[in-house]
Amino acid sequence: xxxxxxxxxxxxxxxxxxxxxxxxxxxxxxxxxxxxxxxxxxxxxxxxxxxxxxxxxxxxxxxxxxxxxxxxxxxxxxxxxxxxxxxxxxxxxxxxxxxxxxxxxxxxxxxxxxxxxxxxxxxxxxxxxxxxxxxxxxxxxxxxxxxxxxxxxxxxxxxxxxxxxxxxxxxxxxxxxxxxxxxxxxxxxxxxxxxxxxxxxxxxxxxxxxxxxxxxxxxxxxxxxxxx
Amino acid sequence: xxxxxxxxxxxxxxxxxxxxxxxxxxxxxxxxxxxxxxxxxxxxxxxxxxxxxxxxxxxxxxxxxxxxxxxxxxxxxxxxxxxxxxxxxxxxxxxxxxxxxxxxxxxxxxxxxxxxxxxxxxxxxxxxxxxxxxxxxxxxxxxxxxxxxxxxxxxxxxxxxxxxxxxxxxxxxxxxxxxxxxxxxxxxxxxxxxxxxxxxxxxxxxxxxxxxxxxxxxxxxxxxxxxxxxxxxxxxxxxxxxxxxxxxxxx
Numbered sequence: 325x326x327x328x329x330x331x332x333x334x335x336x337x338x339x340x341x342x343x344x345x346x347x348x349x350x351x352x353x354x355x356x357x358x359x360x361x362x363x364x365x366x367x368x369x370x371x372x373x374x375x376x377x378x379x380x381x382x383x384x385x386x387x388x389x390x391x392x393x394x395x396x397x398x399x400x401x402x403x404x405x406x407x408x409x410x411x412x413x414x415x416x417x418x419x420x421x422x423x424x425x426x427x428x429x430x431x432x433x434x435x436x437x438x439x440x441x442x443x444x445x446x447x448x449x450x451x452x453x454x455x456x457x458x459x460x461x462x463x464x465x466x467x468x469x470x471x472x473x474x475x476x477x478x479x480x481x482x483x484x485x486x487x488x489x490x491x492x493x494x495x496x497x498x499x500x501x502x503x504x505x506x507x508x509x510x511x512x513x514x515x516x517x518x519x520x521x522x523x524x525x526x527x528x529x530x531x532x533x534x535x536x537x538x539x540x541x542x543x544x545x546x547x548x549x550x551x552x
Numbered sequence: 553x554x555x556x557x558x559x560x561x562x563x564x565x566x567x568x569x570x571x572x573x574x575x576x577x578x579x580x581x582x583x584x585x586x587x588x589x590x591x592x593x594x595x596x597x598x599x600x601x602x603x604x605x606x607x608x609x610x611x612x613x614x615x616x617x618x619x620x621x622x623x624x625x626x627x628x629x630x631x632x633x634x635x636x637x638x639x640x641x642x643x644x645x646x647x648x649x650x651x652x653x654x655x656x657x658x659x660x661x662x663x664x665x666x667x668x669x670x671x672x673x674x675x676x677x678x679x680x681x682x683x684x685x686x687x688x689x690x691x692x693x694x695x696x697x698x699x700x701x702x703x704x705x706x707x708x709x710x711x712x713x714x715x716x717x718x719x720x721x722x723x724x725x726x727x728x729x730x731x732x733x734x735x736x737x738x739x740x741x742x743x744x745x746x747x748x749x750x751x752x753x754x755x756x757x758x759x760x761x762x763x764x765x766x767x768x769x770x771x772x773x774x775x776x777x778x779x780x781x782x783x784x785x786x787x788x789x790x791x792x793x794x795x796x797x798x799x800x801x802x803x
Contacts, residue, residue: 347635350651354643358590378715378781400579404586411586416579418782420715464613464655465716465779523716525613526653 329495329517331545332508333483336450338441339509342531345437346487352426352434353461353529359431360461363410363421373470373518380469381410381419388413422466426459428531435459442533450483454535461529468493468521475516481547482534485510491530492522512545553755554773558802561751561760562769568800569701571741571766573692574787578743580688585712585785588661588685592712595645595656605721605754605774615720616656619648657717661710663690666728670706671792678706693789701739702791712785713747719777721752727771727790736771738790748778749786768801 353360369382391398401412413419428435428442445451462468468491473480486493486509494503496518506513513519542548557563599617606615626633632651639647648654663686667678674697676690683690696702706728713719726732742749742765750759752774762769769775793801 347631347651350647351635351639353650354639354645354647357643357646396579400583404583408586408589411589412582414715414783415585415712415785416582420782422714422716461650463649463657463714463717464653465657465718467716525610525655527649527655529650 328546329497329504330506330511330513332506333450333510333512333541333545334508336448336541336544337445337483337485337510338448339485341441342485343487345441348437349435349459349487349529349531352431352438353459356426356431356434357424359426361425361427362407363414363419363423364425365406365410365413367471371471371473373472373520375467375469377467378420378469379418381413381421384413384417384419385409387417420467420469422463423468424461424463426461428457428459438531445483445533449538449540451481451533451535451541452538454533456535457531457533459529459531461527462491464525464527465523466527467523470496470518470520472518473515477516479547480515480534481512481537482532483510483512485531485533487529490526491524491528493519493530494521495519512547554751554753554760555770556773557768557770561753561773562762562767563801564764565739565766565768565801566764568797569696569739569766570699573695574689574741575743575765577688577692581686581710581743581785584685584689585661585710588682589659591682591685592659592661594642594659595649595654596658596660597641597645597648599722600725603722603725605723605752605776608721609718613655613718614653616645616648616654619652619654620644622652623648655718657714658719659712659714661685661712662707663710664693664705664708666706666730666790668730671704671728671731674704676705696739696789696791700794701797702789703794705789705791707790708788710785710787713777713783715782716779718779719747719749721774721776723774724771736790737768737793738771738788739766739768741766741787741789743785746782747780747784747786749775750777751775 363381365385367382369386372380432439442457492505494505495513497504554561595616597620661682662680663683665678665680670677693708727736748761750761751769752759754774
Protein backbone atom coordinates (compact mmCIF):
# COMPACT_ATOMS: atom_id res chain seq x y z
CA UNK A 325 0.00 0.00 0.00
CA UNK A 326 1.42 3.39 -0.90
CA UNK A 327 -0.86 6.32 -0.04
CA UNK A 328 -3.66 4.14 -1.42
CA UNK A 329 -2.57 4.72 -5.00
CA UNK A 330 -1.90 1.03 -5.45
CA UNK A 331 -2.31 -2.03 -3.27
CA UNK A 332 0.12 -4.87 -3.09
CA UNK A 333 -1.17 -8.42 -3.09
CA UNK A 334 2.26 -10.03 -2.90
CA UNK A 335 1.37 -11.66 0.39
CA UNK A 336 -1.85 -13.15 -0.93
CA UNK A 337 -0.79 -14.58 -4.26
CA UNK A 338 1.53 -17.61 -4.55
CA UNK A 339 4.45 -15.95 -6.30
CA UNK A 340 6.91 -18.78 -5.86
CA UNK A 341 4.68 -21.07 -7.93
CA UNK A 342 4.27 -18.28 -10.49
CA UNK A 343 8.05 -17.86 -10.74
CA UNK A 344 8.44 -21.55 -11.43
CA UNK A 345 6.34 -21.04 -14.56
CA UNK A 346 8.68 -18.47 -16.13
CA UNK A 347 10.27 -20.76 -18.72
CA UNK A 348 7.00 -22.39 -19.68
CA UNK A 349 5.45 -18.93 -20.08
CA UNK A 350 8.34 -17.89 -22.36
CA UNK A 351 7.89 -21.05 -24.37
CA UNK A 352 4.14 -20.35 -24.58
CA UNK A 353 4.78 -16.82 -25.79
CA UNK A 354 7.02 -18.24 -28.50
CA UNK A 355 4.54 -20.88 -29.63
CA UNK A 356 1.40 -18.79 -29.60
CA UNK A 357 2.75 -15.59 -31.18
CA UNK A 358 0.68 -16.13 -34.31
CA UNK A 359 -2.44 -16.21 -32.16
CA UNK A 360 -1.67 -13.04 -30.21
CA UNK A 361 -2.87 -9.49 -30.76
CA UNK A 362 -0.54 -6.88 -32.18
CA UNK A 363 -0.89 -3.50 -30.48
CA UNK A 364 -4.31 -2.14 -29.55
CA UNK A 365 -6.15 -0.24 -32.24
CA UNK A 366 -9.39 -0.08 -30.32
CA UNK A 367 -8.20 2.11 -27.47
CA UNK A 368 -9.57 5.66 -27.48
CA UNK A 369 -6.60 7.99 -28.12
CA UNK A 370 -8.05 10.38 -25.54
CA UNK A 371 -7.25 7.79 -22.88
CA UNK A 372 -3.57 7.95 -23.71
CA UNK A 373 -1.49 10.71 -22.24
CA UNK A 374 0.13 12.66 -25.07
CA UNK A 375 3.84 12.14 -25.44
CA UNK A 376 6.30 14.20 -27.42
CA UNK A 377 8.29 11.02 -28.01
CA UNK A 378 5.88 9.23 -30.32
CA UNK A 379 2.53 9.25 -32.07
CA UNK A 380 0.46 6.49 -30.58
CA UNK A 381 -1.00 3.96 -33.00
CA UNK A 382 -4.54 4.72 -31.80
CA UNK A 383 -4.18 8.30 -33.06
CA UNK A 384 -2.97 7.01 -36.39
CA UNK A 385 -5.90 4.59 -36.48
CA UNK A 386 -8.29 7.45 -35.81
CA UNK A 387 -6.95 9.38 -38.83
CA UNK A 388 -7.18 6.21 -40.88
CA UNK A 389 -10.75 5.60 -39.75
CA UNK A 390 -11.73 9.14 -40.68
CA UNK A 391 -10.02 9.06 -44.08
CA UNK A 392 -12.13 8.85 -47.21
CA UNK A 393 -12.98 5.36 -48.42
CA UNK A 394 -11.37 6.27 -51.74
CA UNK A 395 -8.09 7.37 -50.19
CA UNK A 396 -5.01 5.43 -51.21
CA UNK A 397 -4.36 4.69 -47.54
CA UNK A 398 -7.73 2.96 -47.18
CA UNK A 399 -7.59 1.25 -50.54
CA UNK A 400 -4.41 -0.58 -49.61
CA UNK A 401 -5.84 -1.58 -46.26
CA UNK A 402 -8.78 -3.46 -47.77
CA UNK A 403 -9.39 -6.96 -46.38
CA UNK A 404 -6.67 -6.68 -43.76
CA UNK A 405 -7.30 -8.42 -40.46
CA UNK A 406 -7.10 -6.23 -37.37
CA UNK A 407 -3.63 -7.54 -36.66
CA UNK A 408 -2.48 -6.87 -40.22
CA UNK A 409 -4.01 -3.41 -40.04
CA UNK A 410 -1.93 -2.66 -36.95
CA UNK A 411 1.23 -3.61 -38.86
CA UNK A 412 0.11 -1.67 -41.91
CA UNK A 413 -0.55 1.53 -39.97
CA UNK A 414 2.68 1.25 -38.05
CA UNK A 415 4.70 1.37 -41.25
CA UNK A 416 2.38 3.47 -43.38
CA UNK A 417 1.93 6.24 -40.84
CA UNK A 418 4.51 5.57 -38.12
CA UNK A 419 2.18 4.62 -35.27
CA UNK A 420 3.72 3.60 -31.96
CA UNK A 421 2.63 0.60 -29.90
CA UNK A 422 5.01 -2.21 -29.04
CA UNK A 423 2.57 -4.23 -26.97
CA UNK A 424 1.57 -7.75 -27.91
CA UNK A 425 -1.39 -9.29 -26.08
CA UNK A 426 -1.74 -13.03 -25.52
CA UNK A 427 -5.17 -14.14 -24.36
CA UNK A 428 -4.31 -17.02 -22.09
CA UNK A 429 -7.55 -19.00 -22.31
CA UNK A 430 -7.43 -18.83 -26.12
CA UNK A 431 -4.01 -20.47 -26.01
CA UNK A 432 -4.53 -23.00 -23.26
CA UNK A 433 -2.47 -25.64 -25.03
CA UNK A 434 0.59 -23.42 -24.60
CA UNK A 435 -0.19 -21.96 -21.18
CA UNK A 436 -1.65 -25.01 -19.43
CA UNK A 437 0.29 -24.61 -16.18
CA UNK A 438 -0.39 -20.89 -16.05
CA UNK A 439 -4.13 -21.58 -16.51
CA UNK A 440 -3.97 -23.91 -13.51
CA UNK A 441 -2.19 -21.27 -11.46
CA UNK A 442 -4.84 -18.73 -12.41
CA UNK A 443 -7.70 -21.09 -11.60
CA UNK A 444 -6.13 -21.71 -8.18
CA UNK A 445 -6.60 -18.04 -7.36
CA UNK A 446 -10.24 -18.90 -6.74
CA UNK A 447 -9.41 -21.51 -4.12
CA UNK A 448 -6.95 -19.06 -2.60
CA UNK A 449 -9.74 -16.61 -1.89
CA UNK A 450 -8.53 -13.95 -4.33
CA UNK A 451 -11.24 -14.19 -6.97
CA UNK A 452 -14.84 -15.41 -6.81
CA UNK A 453 -14.91 -15.52 -10.61
CA UNK A 454 -12.28 -15.18 -13.30
CA UNK A 455 -13.41 -13.49 -16.49
CA UNK A 456 -10.28 -13.11 -18.56
CA UNK A 457 -6.53 -13.38 -18.30
CA UNK A 458 -3.89 -12.12 -20.64
CA UNK A 459 -0.17 -11.57 -20.96
CA UNK A 460 1.10 -8.23 -22.16
CA UNK A 461 4.55 -8.37 -23.69
CA UNK A 462 6.65 -5.40 -24.52
CA UNK A 463 9.73 -5.62 -26.69
CA UNK A 464 13.04 -4.07 -25.61
CA UNK A 465 12.89 -0.29 -25.42
CA UNK A 466 9.10 -0.28 -25.64
CA UNK A 467 7.32 2.39 -23.66
CA UNK A 468 4.37 1.37 -21.48
CA UNK A 469 2.55 4.57 -22.42
CA UNK A 470 0.68 6.37 -19.68
CA UNK A 471 -3.09 5.95 -19.91
CA UNK A 472 -6.26 5.85 -17.84
CA UNK A 473 -9.81 4.56 -17.96
CA UNK A 474 -12.87 6.77 -17.98
CA UNK A 475 -14.64 7.46 -14.70
CA UNK A 476 -17.96 6.26 -16.10
CA UNK A 477 -16.53 2.77 -16.50
CA UNK A 478 -16.85 0.36 -13.55
CA UNK A 479 -13.85 0.10 -11.25
CA UNK A 480 -11.94 -2.88 -12.56
CA UNK A 481 -11.26 -5.92 -10.42
CA UNK A 482 -7.95 -7.42 -11.46
CA UNK A 483 -4.48 -8.32 -10.39
CA UNK A 484 -1.36 -7.35 -12.32
CA UNK A 485 1.59 -9.68 -11.89
CA UNK A 486 5.16 -8.90 -12.86
CA UNK A 487 7.87 -11.58 -12.95
CA UNK A 488 10.28 -8.92 -11.68
CA UNK A 489 10.00 -5.34 -10.61
CA UNK A 490 12.85 -4.35 -12.90
CA UNK A 491 10.44 -2.77 -15.40
CA UNK A 492 9.38 0.41 -13.65
CA UNK A 493 5.61 0.75 -13.47
CA UNK A 494 3.73 3.51 -11.72
CA UNK A 495 0.46 5.18 -10.87
CA UNK A 496 0.49 8.95 -11.21
CA UNK A 497 -0.48 10.76 -8.05
CA UNK A 498 -3.35 12.99 -9.25
CA UNK A 499 -2.77 15.59 -6.55
CA UNK A 500 0.98 16.00 -6.71
CA UNK A 501 1.19 14.96 -10.38
CA UNK A 502 4.14 12.67 -9.75
CA UNK A 503 4.84 9.03 -10.49
CA UNK A 504 4.44 6.62 -7.60
CA UNK A 505 6.36 3.50 -8.58
CA UNK A 506 4.98 0.11 -7.63
CA UNK A 507 7.55 -1.58 -5.45
CA UNK A 508 5.77 -4.90 -5.35
CA UNK A 509 5.05 -7.53 -7.96
CA UNK A 510 1.33 -8.22 -7.63
CA UNK A 511 -0.78 -5.11 -7.54
CA UNK A 512 -4.21 -3.67 -7.91
CA UNK A 513 -4.93 -0.01 -8.53
CA UNK A 514 -7.83 2.04 -9.71
CA UNK A 515 -7.33 2.20 -13.46
CA UNK A 516 -9.11 5.55 -13.61
CA UNK A 517 -5.82 6.95 -12.34
CA UNK A 518 -3.14 7.56 -14.93
CA UNK A 519 -0.69 4.67 -14.98
CA UNK A 520 2.21 3.63 -17.13
CA UNK A 521 5.83 2.59 -17.11
CA UNK A 522 9.33 3.61 -18.00
CA UNK A 523 11.10 1.91 -20.83
CA UNK A 524 13.81 -0.64 -20.29
CA UNK A 525 16.16 -2.14 -22.81
CA UNK A 526 15.04 -5.73 -22.32
CA UNK A 527 11.77 -7.34 -23.37
CA UNK A 528 9.36 -7.92 -20.52
CA UNK A 529 5.94 -9.35 -19.81
CA UNK A 530 3.20 -8.94 -17.25
CA UNK A 531 0.16 -11.08 -16.55
CA UNK A 532 -3.22 -9.51 -15.86
CA UNK A 533 -6.18 -11.44 -14.50
CA UNK A 534 -9.64 -9.87 -14.37
CA UNK A 535 -12.67 -11.16 -12.53
CA UNK A 536 -14.69 -10.62 -9.37
CA UNK A 537 -12.71 -10.21 -6.18
CA UNK A 538 -13.75 -12.05 -3.04
CA UNK A 539 -15.04 -9.90 -0.21
CA UNK A 540 -11.90 -10.84 1.71
CA UNK A 541 -9.62 -9.30 -0.94
CA UNK A 542 -11.89 -6.31 -1.35
CA UNK A 543 -11.52 -5.59 2.35
CA UNK A 544 -7.74 -5.89 2.10
CA UNK A 545 -7.45 -3.36 -0.70
CA UNK A 546 -10.14 -0.92 0.41
CA UNK A 547 -11.88 -1.72 -2.85
CA UNK A 548 -15.22 -0.32 -1.78
CA UNK A 549 -13.65 3.12 -1.44
CA UNK A 550 -12.14 3.04 -4.91
CA UNK A 551 -13.54 5.69 -7.16
CA UNK A 552 -14.94 7.72 -4.30
CA UNK B 553 40.29 3.92 -41.28
CA UNK B 554 37.51 2.74 -43.52
CA UNK B 555 37.87 0.74 -46.68
CA UNK B 556 35.19 2.72 -48.46
CA UNK B 557 34.30 2.66 -52.13
CA UNK B 558 36.46 4.69 -54.44
CA UNK B 559 37.92 6.56 -51.43
CA UNK B 560 34.48 7.54 -50.21
CA UNK B 561 32.67 6.21 -47.13
CA UNK B 562 29.60 5.60 -49.27
CA UNK B 563 28.32 6.35 -52.76
CA UNK B 564 25.21 8.42 -53.16
CA UNK B 565 23.31 6.64 -55.93
CA UNK B 566 20.47 9.11 -56.23
CA UNK B 567 21.63 10.37 -59.62
CA UNK B 568 22.13 6.86 -60.98
CA UNK B 569 19.13 4.95 -59.66
CA UNK B 570 15.63 6.33 -59.97
CA UNK B 571 13.79 5.16 -56.87
CA UNK B 572 10.61 7.15 -57.47
CA UNK B 573 8.71 4.00 -58.42
CA UNK B 574 9.91 2.38 -55.21
CA UNK B 575 8.83 5.41 -53.17
CA UNK B 576 5.42 5.39 -54.85
CA UNK B 577 5.01 1.79 -53.80
CA UNK B 578 5.16 2.74 -50.11
CA UNK B 579 1.49 1.98 -49.26
CA UNK B 580 1.69 -1.30 -51.19
CA UNK B 581 4.93 -2.17 -49.40
CA UNK B 582 3.27 -1.46 -46.05
CA UNK B 583 0.42 -3.73 -47.06
CA UNK B 584 2.95 -6.43 -48.05
CA UNK B 585 4.71 -6.09 -44.70
CA UNK B 586 1.37 -6.45 -42.93
CA UNK B 587 0.19 -9.43 -45.00
CA UNK B 588 3.53 -11.20 -44.96
CA UNK B 589 4.72 -10.81 -41.37
CA UNK B 590 4.04 -14.45 -40.59
CA UNK B 591 6.60 -15.39 -43.27
CA UNK B 592 9.23 -12.98 -42.01
CA UNK B 593 12.26 -13.89 -39.92
CA UNK B 594 12.24 -12.29 -36.49
CA UNK B 595 15.65 -11.16 -35.36
CA UNK B 596 19.10 -12.53 -36.15
CA UNK B 597 20.05 -15.61 -34.16
CA UNK B 598 23.23 -16.64 -35.89
CA UNK B 599 25.78 -13.88 -36.31
CA UNK B 600 29.39 -14.84 -37.06
CA UNK B 601 31.88 -13.96 -34.34
CA UNK B 602 33.76 -10.71 -34.72
CA UNK B 603 31.40 -8.90 -37.05
CA UNK B 604 29.56 -6.91 -34.40
CA UNK B 605 30.90 -3.73 -32.88
CA UNK B 606 29.22 -3.57 -29.48
CA UNK B 607 31.56 -1.25 -27.63
CA UNK B 608 29.29 1.77 -28.08
CA UNK B 609 26.29 0.18 -26.39
CA UNK B 610 25.23 0.10 -22.80
CA UNK B 611 26.04 -3.27 -21.19
CA UNK B 612 22.40 -3.66 -20.23
CA UNK B 613 21.57 -4.18 -23.91
CA UNK B 614 22.21 -7.78 -24.87
CA UNK B 615 21.72 -8.57 -28.55
CA UNK B 616 19.69 -11.65 -29.40
CA UNK B 617 22.58 -13.46 -31.08
CA UNK B 618 24.58 -13.31 -27.82
CA UNK B 619 21.81 -15.04 -25.92
CA UNK B 620 21.53 -17.56 -28.74
CA UNK B 621 25.26 -18.28 -28.39
CA UNK B 622 24.76 -18.60 -24.63
CA UNK B 623 21.96 -21.10 -25.20
CA UNK B 624 24.37 -23.26 -27.20
CA UNK B 625 26.72 -23.49 -24.22
CA UNK B 626 24.03 -24.87 -21.89
CA UNK B 627 23.87 -28.47 -20.87
CA UNK B 628 21.10 -30.53 -22.49
CA UNK B 629 19.52 -30.97 -19.04
CA UNK B 630 19.37 -27.27 -18.35
CA UNK B 631 15.77 -26.14 -17.99
CA UNK B 632 16.33 -23.14 -20.28
CA UNK B 633 17.58 -25.53 -22.95
CA UNK B 634 14.81 -28.07 -22.40
CA UNK B 635 12.12 -25.42 -22.85
CA UNK B 636 13.77 -24.28 -26.09
CA UNK B 637 13.50 -27.71 -27.68
CA UNK B 638 11.43 -28.06 -30.86
CA UNK B 639 11.03 -24.31 -31.35
CA UNK B 640 11.47 -23.01 -34.89
CA UNK B 641 13.77 -20.00 -35.43
CA UNK B 642 11.09 -17.35 -34.93
CA UNK B 643 9.78 -19.08 -31.85
CA UNK B 644 13.30 -19.37 -30.51
CA UNK B 645 13.86 -15.63 -31.02
CA UNK B 646 10.74 -14.83 -28.98
CA UNK B 647 11.64 -17.39 -26.32
CA UNK B 648 15.15 -15.99 -25.88
CA UNK B 649 13.87 -12.43 -25.75
CA UNK B 650 11.56 -13.07 -22.82
CA UNK B 651 13.53 -15.80 -21.14
CA UNK B 652 16.94 -14.13 -21.22
CA UNK B 653 16.13 -10.52 -22.06
CA UNK B 654 17.55 -10.38 -25.56
CA UNK B 655 17.36 -7.27 -27.77
CA UNK B 656 16.54 -7.50 -31.47
CA UNK B 657 13.71 -5.50 -32.99
CA UNK B 658 14.52 -6.42 -36.57
CA UNK B 659 12.47 -8.61 -38.80
CA UNK B 660 13.42 -9.58 -42.32
CA UNK B 661 11.33 -10.23 -45.39
CA UNK B 662 13.47 -12.00 -47.96
CA UNK B 663 11.98 -11.80 -51.46
CA UNK B 664 14.91 -13.29 -53.35
CA UNK B 665 17.79 -15.27 -51.87
CA UNK B 666 21.13 -16.41 -53.23
CA UNK B 667 20.66 -19.55 -55.26
CA UNK B 668 23.38 -21.48 -57.07
CA UNK B 669 24.03 -20.03 -60.51
CA UNK B 670 22.43 -16.63 -59.86
CA UNK B 671 25.51 -14.73 -61.05
CA UNK B 672 25.35 -16.32 -64.48
CA UNK B 673 21.79 -15.47 -65.38
CA UNK B 674 19.86 -12.29 -65.97
CA UNK B 675 16.73 -14.15 -64.92
CA UNK B 676 15.77 -13.76 -61.31
CA UNK B 677 16.01 -17.08 -59.52
CA UNK B 678 15.73 -17.89 -55.85
CA UNK B 679 12.35 -16.22 -55.43
CA UNK B 680 11.02 -16.82 -51.93
CA UNK B 681 7.50 -17.15 -50.58
CA UNK B 682 7.50 -13.58 -49.22
CA UNK B 683 7.74 -12.23 -52.78
CA UNK B 684 4.05 -12.94 -53.35
CA UNK B 685 3.18 -10.09 -51.00
CA UNK B 686 5.14 -7.58 -53.08
CA UNK B 687 4.23 -8.21 -56.76
CA UNK B 688 4.77 -4.63 -58.01
CA UNK B 689 8.06 -4.41 -56.16
CA UNK B 690 9.22 -7.64 -57.78
CA UNK B 691 8.51 -6.06 -61.18
CA UNK B 692 10.54 -3.01 -60.21
CA UNK B 693 13.45 -5.20 -59.06
CA UNK B 694 13.43 -6.92 -62.46
CA UNK B 695 13.45 -3.54 -64.15
CA UNK B 696 16.85 -2.82 -62.57
CA UNK B 697 18.28 -5.39 -64.97
CA UNK B 698 16.51 -3.75 -67.93
CA UNK B 699 17.86 -0.40 -66.76
CA UNK B 700 21.43 -1.76 -66.96
CA UNK B 701 22.07 -1.34 -63.24
CA UNK B 702 22.42 -5.01 -62.41
CA UNK B 703 23.64 -7.76 -64.71
CA UNK B 704 22.12 -10.28 -62.32
CA UNK B 705 20.33 -10.16 -59.00
CA UNK B 706 21.02 -12.60 -56.16
CA UNK B 707 19.13 -11.33 -53.17
CA UNK B 708 16.64 -8.71 -52.15
CA UNK B 709 15.23 -8.18 -48.71
CA UNK B 710 13.55 -5.79 -46.32
CA UNK B 711 15.17 -4.87 -43.05
CA UNK B 712 12.29 -3.91 -40.82
CA UNK B 713 12.90 -2.23 -37.52
CA UNK B 714 10.29 -1.66 -34.81
CA UNK B 715 10.14 1.71 -33.07
CA UNK B 716 13.10 2.23 -30.76
CA UNK B 717 15.04 -0.74 -32.14
CA UNK B 718 18.80 -0.53 -32.36
CA UNK B 719 20.66 -1.35 -35.58
CA UNK B 720 23.76 -2.71 -33.87
CA UNK B 721 26.96 -1.67 -35.60
CA UNK B 722 28.49 -4.44 -37.62
CA UNK B 723 30.41 -5.27 -40.74
CA UNK B 724 28.96 -7.91 -43.02
CA UNK B 725 30.47 -11.32 -43.54
CA UNK B 726 30.86 -12.51 -47.13
CA UNK B 727 27.32 -12.77 -48.31
CA UNK B 728 27.41 -14.90 -51.44
CA UNK B 729 28.03 -18.47 -50.26
CA UNK B 730 29.17 -19.50 -53.76
CA UNK B 731 31.81 -16.79 -54.14
CA UNK B 732 32.78 -15.50 -50.69
CA UNK B 733 35.84 -13.72 -52.10
CA UNK B 734 33.82 -11.36 -54.32
CA UNK B 735 32.90 -8.04 -52.63
CA UNK B 736 29.19 -7.31 -52.33
CA UNK B 737 27.52 -5.04 -54.84
CA UNK B 738 24.16 -3.73 -53.75
CA UNK B 739 21.83 -0.80 -53.55
CA UNK B 740 20.31 0.14 -50.21
CA UNK B 741 17.10 2.16 -50.21
CA UNK B 742 15.24 3.96 -47.46
CA UNK B 743 11.81 5.47 -48.10
CA UNK B 744 12.86 8.50 -46.05
CA UNK B 745 15.80 9.69 -43.98
CA UNK B 746 14.06 9.59 -40.60
CA UNK B 747 16.17 6.74 -39.28
CA UNK B 748 19.81 7.86 -39.24
CA UNK B 749 22.16 5.31 -40.77
CA UNK B 750 25.93 5.61 -40.88
CA UNK B 751 29.32 4.16 -41.64
CA UNK B 752 31.69 4.22 -38.66
CA UNK B 753 35.43 4.81 -38.98
CA UNK B 754 36.57 2.55 -36.16
CA UNK B 755 39.94 4.27 -35.93
CA UNK B 756 38.64 7.80 -35.43
CA UNK B 757 35.16 6.84 -34.15
CA UNK B 758 33.70 9.24 -36.69
CA UNK B 759 30.27 8.42 -38.05
CA UNK B 760 29.61 9.23 -41.71
CA UNK B 761 25.84 9.59 -41.88
CA UNK B 762 24.33 8.41 -45.15
CA UNK B 763 22.40 11.47 -46.23
CA UNK B 764 20.69 9.95 -49.22
CA UNK B 765 17.80 7.54 -49.67
CA UNK B 766 19.73 5.30 -52.06
CA UNK B 767 23.33 4.35 -51.39
CA UNK B 768 26.09 1.80 -51.82
CA UNK B 769 28.97 1.29 -49.42
CA UNK B 770 31.62 -1.23 -48.60
CA UNK B 771 29.76 -3.59 -46.32
CA UNK B 772 33.03 -4.75 -44.79
CA UNK B 773 33.08 -1.31 -43.15
CA UNK B 774 31.34 -0.97 -39.83
CA UNK B 775 27.79 0.38 -40.27
CA UNK B 776 24.74 0.84 -38.07
CA UNK B 777 21.83 3.11 -37.22
CA UNK B 778 20.44 5.29 -34.50
CA UNK B 779 17.05 4.39 -33.03
CA UNK B 780 13.94 6.41 -33.80
CA UNK B 781 10.55 6.23 -32.13
CA UNK B 782 8.64 4.93 -35.10
CA UNK B 783 8.85 1.75 -37.15
CA UNK B 784 10.93 1.91 -40.31
CA UNK B 785 12.17 -0.23 -43.15
CA UNK B 786 15.07 -0.34 -45.55
CA UNK B 787 15.41 -2.44 -48.69
CA UNK B 788 18.61 -3.94 -50.05
CA UNK B 789 19.16 -5.52 -53.44
CA UNK B 790 22.36 -7.51 -53.96
CA UNK B 791 23.58 -8.45 -57.37
CA UNK B 792 26.32 -7.95 -59.94
CA UNK B 793 26.51 -4.40 -61.23
CA UNK B 794 26.86 -3.93 -64.97
CA UNK B 795 30.17 -2.49 -66.23
CA UNK B 796 28.28 0.57 -67.38
CA UNK B 797 26.85 1.15 -63.90
CA UNK B 798 30.22 0.57 -62.23
CA UNK B 799 31.81 3.16 -64.51
CA UNK B 800 29.18 5.70 -63.57
CA UNK B 801 29.48 5.26 -59.83
CA UNK B 802 33.27 5.06 -59.78
CA UNK B 803 33.73 8.23 -61.81
